[in-house]
Amino acid sequence: MSSPILRLVAQRILLGLVLLLAVSVLIFAGTQILPGDVAQAILGQSATPEALTNLREQLGLNDPAWLRYVHWLWGILHGDFGTAQSSGLDIASSIGTRLKNTLFLAACAAVVAVPLAVILGLIAVRYRNGFVDKLISGLALASTSFPEFFIGYVLIFLFAVHWQIFPSISTVDDSTPFLERLQAVVLPATALTLVVLAHMMRMTRAAILNVMQSAYIETAELKGLKPFDIIRKHAFPNAIAPVVNVVMLNLAYLIVGVVVVEVIFVYPGMGQYLVDHVAKRDVPVVQAVGLIFAAVYITLNIVADIAAIVANPRLRHPK
Amino acid sequence: MSNELDYLSRRVAAGKLSRRDFLGRAAALGITATFANSLLSSAVRAAGPVKGGTLKAGLQGGESTNSLDPATFLSQVPFAFGKCWGETLVELAPGGGVEYLIAEEIGSSKDAKTWTMKIRKGVQFHNGKEVTPDDVVATLKRHSDEKSKSGALGVLKSIDTIKADGGNVVVTLKDPNADMPYLMADYHLIIQPNGGMDKPDAGIGTGPYKVTVNQPGVKHGGERFANYWQADKYGHADQVEIVVVNDPTARMAALQGGQVNMINRVEPKIVDLVKRLPGVKIRAASGRGFYPFNMFCDTAPFDNNDLRMALKLAMDREEMLTKILRGYGEVGNDMPVNKAYPLFAGDFEQRKFDPEKASAHYKKSGHSGSILLRTSDVAFPGAVDAAQLYQQSCAKAGIKIEIKREPGDGYWTEVWNKQPFSLSYWGGRPTQDQMYSTAYLSTADWNDTRWKRPDFDKMVLAARGELDEAKRKKIYRDMGEIMRDEGGLIVPFFNQFVDATGKGVEGWVDNPAQELSNGHALIECWLQA
Numbered sequence: 087m088s089s090p091i092l093r094l095v096a097q098r099i100l101l102g103l104v105l106l107l108a109v110s111v112l113i114f115a116g117t118q119i120l121p122g123d124v125a126q127a128i129l130g131q132s133a134t135p136e137a138l139t140n141l142r143e144q145l146g147l148n149d150p151a152w153l154r155y156v157h158w159l160w161g162i163l164h165g166d167f168g169t170a171q172s173s174g175l176d177i178a179s180s181i182g183t184r185l186k187n188t189l190f191l192a193a194c195a196a197v198v199a200v201p202l203a204v205i206l207g208l209i210a211v212r213y214r215n216g217f218v219d220k221l222i223s224g225l226a227l228a229s230t231s232f233p234e235f236f237i238g239y240v241l242i243f244l245f246a247v248h249w250q251i252f253p254s255i256s257t258v259d260d261s262t263p264f265l266e267r268l269q270a271v272v273l274p275a276t277a278l279t280l281v282v283l284a285h286m287m288r289m290t291r292a293a294i295l296n297v298m299q300s301a302y303i304e305t306a307e308l309k310g311l312k313p314f315d316i317i318r319k320h321a322f323p324n325a326i327a328p329v330v331n332v333v334m335l336n337l338a339y340l341i342v343g344v345v346v347v348e349v350i351f352v353y354p355g356m357g358q359y360l361v362d363h364v365a366k367r368d369v370p371v372v373q374a375v376g377l378i379f380a381a382v383y384i385t386l387n388i389v390a391d392i393a394a395i396v397a398n399p400r401l402r403h404p405k
Numbered sequence: 406m407s408n409e410l411d412y413l414s415r416r417v418a419a420g421k422l423s424r425r426d427f428l429g430r431a432a433a434l435g436i437t438a439t440f441a442n443s444l445l446s447s448a449v450r451a452a453g454p455v456k457g458g459t460l461k462a463g464l465q466g467g468e469s470t471n472s473l474d475p476a477t478f479l480s481q482v483p484f485a486f487g488k489c490w491g492e493t494l495v496e497l498a499p500g501g502g503v504e505y506l507i508a509e510e511i512g513s514s515k516d517a518k519t520w521t522m523k524i525r526k527g528v529q530f531h532n533g534k535e536v537t538p539d540d541v542v543a544t545l546k547r548h549s550d551e552k553s554k555s556g557a558l559g560v561l562k563s564i565d566t567i568k569a570d571g572g573n574v575v576v577t578l579k580d581p582n583a584d585m586p587y588l589m590a591d592y593h594l595i596i597q598p599n600g601g602m603d604k605p606d607a608g609i610g611t612g613p614y615k616v617t618v619n620q621p622g623v624k625h626g627g628e629r630f631a632n633y634w635q636a637d638k639y640g641h642a643d644q645v646e647i648v649v650v651n652d653p654t655a656r657m658a659a660l661q662g663g664q665v666n667m668i669n670r671v672e673p674k675i676v677d678l679v680k681r682l683p684g685v686k687i688r689a690a691s692g693r694g695f696y697p698f699n700m701f702c703d704t705a706p707f708d709n710n711d712l713r714m715a716l717k718l719a720m721d722r723e724e725m726l727t728k729i730l731r732g733y734g735e736v737g738n739d740m741p742v743n744k745a746y747p748l749f750a751g752d753f754e755q756r757k758f759d760p761e762k763a764s765a766h767y768k769k770s771g772h773s774g775s776i777l778l779r780t781s782d783v784a785f786p787g788a789v790d791a792a793q794l795y796q797q798s799c800a801k802a803g804i805k806i807e808i809k810r811e812p813g814d815g816y817w818t819e820v821w822n823k824q825p826f827s828l829s830y831w832g833g834r835p836t837q838d839q840m841y842s843t844a845y846l847s848t849a850d851w852n853d854t855r856w857k858r859p860d861f862d863k864m865v866l867a868a869r870g871e872l873d874e875a876k877r878k879k880i881y882r883d884m885g886e887i888m889r890d891e892g893g894l895i896v897p898f899f900n901q902f903v904d905a906t907g908k909g910v911e912g913w914v915d916n917p918a919q920e921l922s923n924g925h926a927l928i929e930c931w932l933q934a
Contacts, residue, residue: 170470172470173469173470173471173472173621174472180469239654239658242654242655242658242662243658246658246659246662246664247658247661247662250662250663253662253664254655254658254659254662254664255463255648255650255655255659255664255665257623257624257648259618259620259623259624349651349652349655350652350654350655351655352623352648352649352650352651352652352655352659354620354622354623358469358622359469359622362468362469362470362622363469363470365468365814366468366470368470
């Protein structure tokens with residue numbers, strides 16, 4: 087572990103930060119060029135010229151755009167996202183609870199989905215082109231091909247209505263005890279697992295199969311190792327980089343793309359929060375959520391990059 | 406025989422005999438199951454409400470942008486939760502007329518301009534203070550102030566002065582209005598301590614439940630207020646809870662799985678399936694809401710009454726009712742009011758689908774080419790299908806309709822009340838005067854048919870100031886006739902509110918004013934073991 091790898095990692099992180107800054111400019115600019123005037127939008131039908139002037143003054147709309155951007159960014163760096171226009175609530179505290187819920191659901195789904203996908207991928211490689219491989223691939227692809235809401239409804243019908251084992255409404259709040267919280271997210275987490283499983287599983291399978299063509303695998307086979315040990319010890323470590331990439335992409339999806347599942351299971355996460363505020367044209371909230379989502383994507387991608395760098399023996403052991 | 410049945414049904418209501426045993430014995434006495442069941446439910450009601458338990462509702466219409474400030478109420482969840490924690494001066498009674506809450510009685514001067522409301526004594530807010538006339542005055546003043554952006558602002562515009570006078574509140578109006586008590590039933594006008602001037606979203610009112618949980622767009626909850634002034638009538642469950650469930654399938658599943666006791670907005674297309682579920686009851690109440698096709702009377706080609714008449718005659722109302730609402734509604738008659746309104750004359754001739762007459766009027770209008778109709782999913786459930794059905798029935802009369810499907814986002818700001826021919830919905834108002842004043846006066850902001858007729862305006866004002874009911878009814882009859890034959894709206898049907906309750910929910914009262922028994926379902930129902 088010497089300087090080149092550290093330098094590469096530092097470079098990635100720095101690039102990520104620059105990218106995040108660029109995204110923040112884009113988000114700010116994007117919401118500025120939306121048609122209509124914020125003050126007009128807030129006051130609606132009851133807008134009188136005096137009220138408009140007052141509100142513009144109050145919101146600082148008379149300042150030039152770059153100054154407003156600096157104020158906005160400065161606030162965010164200090165954890166101040168401003169207040170929501172529609173409800174007047176502090177954005178940071180409203181987002182806090184929601185973000186926690188979203189991360190909890192994503193974590194539950196990931197804890198099941200990632201190991202499951204990798205193990206299924208390994209098994210598929212071991213019995214490649216045989217019945218087991220086709221069964222695993224077939225089931226995983228089928229579950230991914232169904233739309234999320236369909237999987238959700240089927241789960242609700244079976245587990246909440248027919249057998250009544252798990253609740254169909256997953257509403258949780260800060261006071262919900264951990265075990266109840268876990269029980270509440272069983273169905274949504276299952277639905278999400280089924281949605282993301284195939285992508286990761288197929289990628290694991292493809293990456294390992296790629297490595298399996300190498301000469302050193304043949305050597306391992308010739309020295310008499312069991313097929314599963316070959317895959318686990320020799321093939322998988324060398325296939326890890328592309329797998330991590332796909333895993334990270336799916337994790338990002340679990341955090342930023344689950345609004346449909348949230349709606350079906352009535353789970354109070356970020357997706358529904360964003361959609362509600364977009365419908366109300368609540369720009370500060372949309373900006374804040376947009377920035378958080380961008381940060382999640384960028385962070386996870388940096389992690390994937392770093393994992394790929396660290397997993398590369400040529401970079402780990404420079405000559 | 407009937408004595409024995411009475412006795413048995415009372416035993417069931419008291420929990421000493423099972424429902425199954427009762428039905429068995431009733432059958433032995435030669436009674437049909439339907440009749441026996443109806444006997445049973447009246448016995449349950451007569452036995453009185455059961456106190457205790459938690460009553461839960463899964464409702465559509467809540468957003469994370471909601472607030473507890475009654476001035477901002479717009480969707481169903483804040484509306485229904487508001488009825489749990491707050492009360493208005495009066496309410497709309499299920500059979501028409503008003504139910505007196507904070508106001509004990511309301512009287513008017515002969516010219517219907519000065520109204521005196523006697524404020525009930527001994528009604529307590531959740532913070533322990535008693536309601537005073539000053540609180541009422543402050544509430545009305547806050548909502549009539551432009552700055553509050555209250556949803557009741559339009560209703561209160563006609564008020565000139567508000568002041569307290571001993572135990573009364575006296576309101577004077579700019580113009581006479583015989584319907585003034587109905588204005589006070591607006592659901593935004595929840596009486597708050599000092600009118601909510603200090604903290605509008607404190608959630609402190611005089612309702613049967615105190616606010617304990619307030620997570621906008623997720624969940625609201627309340628616990629019974631010990632000092633509620635009419636505890637025998639409302640507030641039977643120990644706790645009430647509203648979970649926001651915007652997805653219709655999820656709502657139905659929650660009811661079936663027993664996670665909630667009642668839901669709103671059951672989709673008409675699944676009602677027949679839902680009816681068969683054990684314990685689930687459909688609560689359908691005909692209301693004042695309707696789904697109009699709006700034409701701008703001042704914009705070509707709709708400025709020609711022959712064309713408007715052709716388009717009205719080309720509407721197959723019966724087919725629309727069966728296909729779009731599955732019968733959960735009643736056919737409309739091209740006017741914005743129906744028999745659910747007080748002072749409605751029932752002797753109008755029903756307009757029917759008549760392609761030949763429609764075609765004749767169409768030819769007379771001299772219009773040629775297709776007519777553009779705008780629709781969207783958000784106009785009302787099934788609005789896109791309704792437009793297509795209409796296109797087909799128009800084709801039978803030789804009228805070509807071109808449908809443009811608009812995106813749901815922005816429909817209410819860019820299409821409704823902006824484009825000359827579009828689909829929409831109206832929730833209805835408590836009185837004919839309010840309905841006509843909201844949308845069919847020349848000066849109304851929401852005049853979504855551009856109906857600008859000075860003679861019609863005069864009739865609206867004349868009816869409003871008329872205290873003689875027979876004369877008012879006559880004026881309203883004439884107005885309805887004009888609307889029907891010359892107005893800019895085609896009304897295929899009035900919809901019903903279709904709600905559903907789960908096992909053991911008793912005490913439901915149908916109310917045409919709004920869904921969920923005018924929002925009272927949570928406070929007037931109880932859980933029968």
